[in-house]
Amino acid sequence: MSVEVPKPVVVEESKEVELDTLPVVEGKSEEEVKELLSKAAKQVRFYFSDSNLPVDKYFFSLTCCNAEGWVPIKTILTFKRMKDYQPLGTSFVACALRQSIKEDGKDPLVAVSEDGENVRRKRPLEKNTTAWDRSVYIKGFGEEETEANTQEKIEAYCEQFGKINAVRLRRGDIEGKGAAGKGKGAFKGSVFVEFAYETDAKKFVEQESIPKFTADGPEMSFQSKDAYVKMKAKEKGIPEGDINRGGQNKPKGEGKFNAFREMDKAKNGQLPSLSKIPDGVAIVGARPEVKNFRAGENRKRSREDDNEERDGKEARTSEPESFTIEYNGATLECDRHTGKVLDKSKIVFETNSAVKFINHGENPDWKDLKAQVTKVIAAPFLAFPPGSVSGTIAKQDSSVISDEDVEKLKEAKMSFGGAEVEWARMNEEEHREFWYTRACFKGKQAAAALDEKEEKEKRNRGGNRGGRGGRGRGGRGGRGGRGGKSGRGGRDGNRNQEKSQTGLPPKLASD
Numbered sequence: 001m002s003v004e005v006p007k008p009v010v011v012e013e014s015k016e017v018e019l020d021t022l023p024v025v026e027g028k029s030e031e032e033v034k035e036l037l038s039k040a041a042k043q044v045r046f047y048f049s050d051s052n053l054p055v056d057k058y059f060f061s062l063t064c065c066n067a068e069g070w071v072p073i074k075t076i077l078t079f080k081r082m083k084d085y086q087p088l089g090t091s092f093v094a095c096a097l098r099q100s101i102k103e104d105g106k107d108p109l110v111a112v113s114e115d116g117e118n119v120r121r122k123r124p125l126e127k128n129t130t131a132w133d134r135s136v137y138i139k140g141f142g143e144e145e146t147e148a149n150t151q152e153k154i155e156a157y158c159e160q161f162g163k164i165n166a167v168r169l170r171r172g173d174i175e176g177k178g179a180a181g182k183g184k185g186a187f188k189g190s191v192f193v194e195f196a197y198e199t200d201a202k203k204f205v206e207q208e209s210i211p212k213f214t215a216d217g218p219e220m221s222f223q224s225k226d227a228y229v230k231m232k233a234k235e236k237g238i239p240e241g242d243i244n245r246g247g248q249n250k251p252k253g254e255g256k257f258n259a260f261r262e263m264d265k266a267k268n269g270q271l272p273s274l275s276k277i278p279d280g281v282a283i284v285g286a287r288p289e290v291k292n293f294r295a296g297e298n299r300k301r302s303r304e305d306d307n308e309e310r311d312g313k314e315a316r317t318s319e320p321e322s323f324t325i326e327y328n329g330a331t332l333e334c335d336r337h338t339g340k341v342l343d344k345s346k347i348v349f350e351t352n353s354a355v356k357f358i359n360h361g362e363n364p365d366w367k368d369l370k371a372q373v374t375k376v377i378a379a380p381f382l383a384f385p386p387g388s389v390s391g392t393i394a395k396q397d398s399s400v401i402s403d404e405d406v407e408k409l410k411e412a413k414m415s416f417g418g419a420e421v422e423w424a425r426m427n428e429e430e431h432r433e434f435w436y437t438r439a440c441f442k443g444k445q446a447a448a449a450l451d452e453k454e455e456k457e458k459r460n461r462g463g464n465r466g467g468r469g470g471r472g473r474g475g476r477g478g479r480g481g482r483g484g485k486s487g488r489g490g491r492d493g494n495r496n497q498e499k500s501q502t503g504l505p506p507k508l509a510s511d
Contacts, residue, residue: 135201
């Protein structure tokens with residue numbers, strides 16, 4: 001099958017994210033403008049999120065018009081849920097996104113083009129395998145759509161229970177429309193809510209009751225999505241084994257849109273099932289055809305011209321191996337090769353179990369700071385990445401750092417790089433990221449220990465089957481041997497970097 005390679009679309013991405021000055025909006029105060037910026041960024045980020053992008057056929061198709069996944073902001077502004085921002089224009093939304101990128105730090109979800117006209121997903125897209133366990137059912141929002149139960153107001157209500165990835169309003173079917181009318185009818189007064197973390201979802205369903213949506217509205221009913229679906233299946237006489245949990249139990253080609261399935265089709269030379277984008281819709285590149293996907297694959301293959309690199313790639317076509325570790329009282333599944341924790345929502349930690357410090361000095365020595373902290377907190381763990389301006393401390397037993405401890409740290413007036421250290425409490429997101437990093441470090445140690453054990457077993461068997469860095473175990477390249485050149489780590493151990501060069505829009509984190 002001959003494949004035409006399209007000419008590349010050149011869109012310059014902003015190299016440095018600089019916060020624009022606050023836009024001026026007539027009739028709006030500074031605080032109101034900030035709120036508009038936050039809401040605009042939140043909505044655009046949702047379109048590119050793990051919760052939406054893999055199941056949103058039309059938006060995914062827009063990202064497939066070019067190898068990098070750029071989408072014009074002016075096209076996004078035509079969407080129904082962006083109508084409030086249409087009068088503010090593309091530059092306002094670009095400003096909002098640049099502020100959110102700055103807040104994301106080193107791992108931003110999206111990127112904005114240099115001219116502020118386009119946006120793309122920057123973070124690799126991963127399969128959302130735990131969404132089912134993080135989802136709940138809530139009813140009591142009123143079955144007639146009014147100004148009182150808009151999507152935005154329902155989302156605001158749900159956010160009191162924890163960080164939310166998505167709120168999906170449940171709708172009935174339109175009679176006489178068949179499959180085309182499925183889920184397009186009147187609002188049922190109930191929603192499925194996907195929490196960001198499984199712990200929040202469990203905490204939610206364990207409640208005896210929740211507040212009413214409106215003071216004069218009905219009592220709220222709620223349960224886990226799994227319990228609700230099983231209940232409905234029983235009512236309809238459907239065996240539990242036939243329940244489709246996110247499309248995992250259906251044969252390929254059936255069920256709702258699945259971007260990963262379509263990507264697999266495209267990489268195998270088949271035409272993916274994508275939406276037809278009308279001629280009047282602005283895009284970057286060309287309306288999607290299978291050649292766009294194949295072109296990216298061809299570019300990648302041209303780079304993988306050494307046998308060891310290809311061996312590593314072939315070994316990764318199967319499902320990734322995993323193992324588990326026990327950390328802070330939770331069982332965590334980790335990638336067998338990297339030790340990375342596969343689902344950060346399962347990480348358990350105590351509130352206020354870490355505090356951050358801000359360094360205003362130059363050329364600081366972290367060992368010196370640790371010695372000072374030890375006088376307040378015995379045997380502390382200190383994290384201070386090279387080149388950072390802030391770091392984190394925690395107790396070795398992962399227990400709570402009390403208000404009294406924090407006051408003692410402040411009163412000690414510790415010097416770090418010739419300047420006094422500033423101490424501050426961390427929010428939930430900062431806590432989770434810190435303990436995620438710690439858990440991944442433990443996972444990496446465990447993976448290395450397993451590697452060493454396997455190598456020892458090979459030597460004891462007296463086999464000559466490759467060992468680390470060789471062609472043993474199906475040519476894996478020794479789980480990243482030769483300085484991380486092969487195996488699951490990608491070039492120089494940066495798997496995401498390898499993925500970002502595939503040209504498959506949007507970038508995938510799994511083969």
